[in-house]
Amino acid sequence: MSLRIEANGLTKRYGAIHAVDDLTFTVEPGRVTGFLGPNGAGKTTTMRMMLGLDAPSSGTVTVGGKPFRDHTAPMGTVGALLDARAAHPGRTAYHHLLCLAESNHLPARRVDEVLELVGLAGASRRRAGGMSLGMSQRLGVAAALLGDPPVLIFDEPVNGLDPEGIRWIRTLMRGYAAEGRTVLVSSHLMSEMALTADHLIVIGRGRLIADRPLDDFLRDAAAPGVLVRTAEPERLAALLGAASVETAPDGALIVHGTDAAAVGAVAARHGVALAELSPRRVSLEDAFMNLTAGSLEFTA
């Protein structure tokens, strides 16, 4: 079973604040979709509406063609990790999951299975309140997986995880997507999404900014260009002819529309000594900053 998530004109207002503003997008099965935006962009609010925890002011969001709350087996439909500290602090990991399983008519053996899956089998008697944030995240993931759902929704799951934990959750999400499940994961870090997602939905101030494959972002971010330093910048610029050249504040030349080898060849042919010649890339984080500039809730 594969289910898509569809938002249509989805809007949530809190007084004068448009937390989510007319979002229309589809989250497809079989891939990891990154939900990216700066703090306060509206990611959590959107996810809460997907799960029926908040009601839209207008518009709709459906899972498999109907509102989430109309599904008769919620945990068997969507596995969600919104708040890692959601477990009752006095309950052991095992009992937290057992309560969830029983109230959702899921077999008790699933509890042992998911504890094993998330690497908490040895900590099943630990109380949720005494867990590190990393362990709480794993317990949250275990709860999300209990019903073996075709859709996973994770809000900032790498928060509090150490590098090994981050790699673990990344592998888990990619594995579930490869099985044909729908995986939506939010983050405010482009660098994290670049390692995890196949597709990105980017929002800022509640509005849709971009909805495209990760590869498209990578290609644009790679913005081919060459950085050159020489004692004779004007002469080299003139020799480069048609290629567009800008001068950086520190005097370096940024040459577009060509590559380092071609610039080096021109310089060598005309005896221009180069102090530096390097391909120039815009970091993914810079590309994301450029994309969301103007939509930041807080600017320095």
Ligand SMILES: Nc1ncnc2c1ncn2[C@@H]1O[C@H](COP(=O)(O)OP(=O)(O)OP(=O)(O)O)[C@@H](O)[C@H]1O
């Ligand atoms: N219950 C609420 N009452 C009033 N305003 C709210 C409420 N929930 C969210 N907001 C506002 O809605 C906007 C979006 O918040 P939201 O938490 O969805 O963003 P986010 O992208 O998840 O950000 P973060 O990464 O910081 O969690 C923010 O301006 C926030 O202050």
